[in-house]
Amino acid sequence: MVTEGLGTFFEAGVSALARVVGADSALVRRVLAAGLPRQLDALADQATGAEGRAHLLEAVNTLPAFGSVEAALNESGGAQNLEQAGELLTPPLLGEQAAAVHRQTVQDTGAAPELVTRVLALALPLLLSRMGQLGLNAQNAPEWLGGLRGQPLLLSSLGAAAVAGATAVSPPPGAAPNLTAPDPHLPAAQPDTTTTTVIRPTEPVPPAPVVTTHQRTRRRRPWWPWALLLLLLTLGGCWLLQRPSGQETAPAPSVGTDSASPVTGAATALxxxxxxxxxxxxxxxxxxxxxxxxxxxxxxxxxxxxxxxxxxxxxxxxxxxxxxxxxxxxxxxxxxxxxxxxxxxxxxxDEAAPVTGEAPAEPVTPGQFSITEPAANASVPAGAVTLRGTGQAGQTLEVREGDTSLGSVQVGDDGAWSFVVPSPAAGAQTYTIQTPAGETLGTVAVTVAALATGAREQRCTETFTLSISDGQQVREPFRFGGVGEGQGYSVTVRRGDRPIGRKNIPLDATCGWSYQSRPGPGAITYEVRPLGLPDAEPLRTINLTVR
The missing domain is CATH 2.60.40.10 (Immunoglobulins)
Structure with a gap:
């Protein structure tokens, strides 16, 4: 049964998880028993929508098929990568329910909020991996997850708090039968006599022996490729932005130090x-x-x-x-x-044509909104695209590229405004200018040329630019970037003082760079540094509020 497959998988890994977080095994078990069913309910809700289902299956297909919790933790950097992956995957996969899952798990178990955060973050990628092994796929995701709603997982030796947590999501009378009948191959449940005090060892805990059983070859990869892919998924998806995909680099210490293939700049096409x-x-x-x-x-x-x-x-x-x-x-x-x-x-x-062939140097009517450049349906070269227009002096305008927010710009005292779009993807693009309240003022469609191929004679020496400014409010997904020099830039993502991810972005053939993000609502901070200099002072730090 599915719940037994999930329950026994996590039950076998309770001790290993407890060692990682420095807590008592019984307490970690109760957190899992209370939190995992709620994570499954939130995933089931996400699977009902096309976008949420796509993100869920991308994560399931990207993660390795972990043979056991302990084997996953014993990978090189395993615990750190698992926890970071869980932190990054939680906002897009659990959505608005993420906070409720955490809050209710704390209430049901009495565990410290920090401990619950860590355990649930470690558990989420493990849960996704195990579901993939048990048969979750694109065709059955809504029904597969829907059938698990309200079903507690079978973990032995559950304490009262865990039982209470499971009861909170138990099905009403007449619902599908409970799938968690005792497994004769598992030891009988024992009453829990432990306290809920989080134990933090004063001496380093020795690593557990490396487990060599249950080794799987399906989708097995080194840690950094899948950790990078998870980061890209969470921050908007590399398939939405970066081109070519072969230029992606991993967030490893050696990134940016290899000078065998210097990034060179290219002249903008005529x-x-x-x-x-x-x-x-x-x-x-x-x-x-x-x-x-x-x-x-x-x-x-x-x-x-x-x-x-x-x-x-x-x-x-x-x-x-x-x-x-x-x-x-x-x-x-x-x-x-x-x-x-x-x-x-x-x-x-044509003498009968309106005078549209000459771009007005000043607004025809003071304060009237217009997009003067580029012209509608114009073909523009690869690289940055500059939007220009007129409007009411001091007015704030929000710029969108399709469904992606690019930030905002303010109309100058002369009634003119301009916004430089960083390195848009090749093909048809539509730019919409809105008020902060979401009212559309105008749109313009263009076709962006593809990047030129082949090496260039000169390195990129452009002055660093950033298309978004500190303190802005944005709607997700959003994108920012600019031009620059050297090899490229590294973007560190923080929530408060805690780093939650990093993305290395090589400069493209026009010396441009661009970064798309989808971190979830709330305050978020981005630090931009030269590629290969992770300890350098940021070239720019921006604090954004995501709506």
Missing amino acids: AFTFPAAGETVAPGPLTVRGTGPAGAQVSVRSGEQEVATATVNAEGGWEAEVPDLAAGPQTLVAQTADPEGRAELNVTV
Whole structure:
């Protein structure tokens, strides 16, 4: 039976868990007996939704198939990795019920809150791994977990507090039969005569002997790859953000010290960003904007004639004014000295068209909201994308990329605003500007080019930037990043003074970096350091409030 399979798995590991947390075995057993059924109920609730089910199964499929609790703890760094994984997985997998699971377990067992936190954190990845071995999969997850609702786990020698905890979630009359009948192969339950005092040894506890039985080969991996994958899952998922996935590095001490493959920068591709391709513009001078390699000279041609020139600024942007164009379809070509530095823009000049081909330098109507750049449906190069517009002076605007929050920006005294989106993923992207109350003010859709492949001649030397500022409120998931120099950056995540994770982010081909997070609601702190310098002072520390 499923509950017997889970119960016997944890019962055999009570002593090992007790040694790790420095507590009495009977107390740890009661915490497990009271807390595990509540974790299962919370997981069952998550499995009813598509997103929650996807996160749950990603965790189950990523974790090794632990043969026993003791074997998992005896892995190199096993206890530390298990506890960190549990802390990271709790917010996305247990959701809003995480706090209630902890609170009710403390009430039922009388154990110290700190002890309950540690035991439940250690137990969660073990529980997920064991469920995978017992048959949980994408097809049966809702029914599989739903069948465990209200069922206490079979652990021998339960104390009164554990029984009370199990009773609190017991099924009503007429529900499915209890699956926890005594197993004849297990010793009979004995009355609990111990106290609930947390025992903290004054001398180091010797490690338990390494268990060599129950060795499994299915999904067995070194610790750091699955710990990294758990971190990525909890903080938003590497599949949502990082490209290419082969650039991911592990949070191990040696990360960032290998100079065999230096990260090199790349010049921003030459492209038009304004007006949009295919747009109909009015006769008269036309302002065109674009991106390109910093310092490059850009020649804009109409047919065989050069009609404008520009120099790409340090931020990779350029602007030029094209004189009157003849009515009808027109093709403008931007060219640099690099033979591959070429971009085309097709527009139609029509006297009946509204004057949209020239971006206004100032708001047409003071205080009126608008998105002036990039143009709707524009194709933009890989790397940072700059959004510009107008609005009411002093107004706070929230920027979203699809369902992901990017932070906020304030309209300046001149009624203009701009926001640099850090390294968006290639393909179609939609940016929405909202008020803090969630009212949508405007949207713009663009297509982001894919990153160029191949090594570049120069290393990244961009000045470090961060797209989000300290003290902001964000909705999860959220994303921040910027550009920089060297190999990349390491982001440490903290709740209060306690570090709960770290992510190493190499710079991409445009010298950009980007980090997506989903830590759960509440206050959260991020520290950004140069990659490979874990003890350095942070380049930037930001404290955010997640809603």
